[in-house]
Amino acid sequence: MYGHPQDVQGECNARLYLGDDYGDNECTIRCQREPEHEGKHRELFGSPGREVMIEWELDERKEREAAEAEVEKVLSEEEPYEGGPYNRHPK
Numbered sequence: 001m002y003g004h005p006q007d008v009q010g011e012c013n014a015r016l017y018l019g020d021d022y023g024d025n026e027c028t029i030r031c032q033r034e035p036e037h038e039g040k041h042r043e044l045f046g047s048p049g050r051e052v053m054i055e056w057e058l059d060e061r062k063e064r065e066a067a068e069a070e071v072e073k074v075l076s077e078e079e080p081y082e083g084g085p086y087n088r089h090p091k
Contacts, residue, residue, distance in 0.1 A: 005030045014041040014059035029054050 005028055007013040012031035019026050031041035040055040 004028050008032070011035065012037055012041060015061045015064075016041070016043075016054070016056045017060050017064065029056070031059075 004015075008030075012033045012035050014031040016029040017026055018029065029043045031043060033042050040057055041059065042053060042055050044051065044053050046052045
């Protein structure tokens with residue numbers, strides 16, 4: 001699968017984003033518990049005899065959405081530049 005996982009109706013869908021040790025790849029863990037559950041978020045996956053359970057506390061979608069909104073705000077306040085984003089000479 002490419003891109004972020006789709007939300008599943010009837011599940012919490014909280015996210016945990018994990019980067020690799022080189023910083024060039026990311027995987028997304030999605031909570032499979034019921035909406036508004038108490039306790040930690042959880043995703044289960046694997047195969048018989050090799051089950052994996054990941055638990056975490058914070059839904060990182062909220063942090064990511066806030067960071068993306070901040071980037072959009074900063075970009076919208078910048079002076080326009082000639083020549084695109086790599087030629088940073090103000091008009």
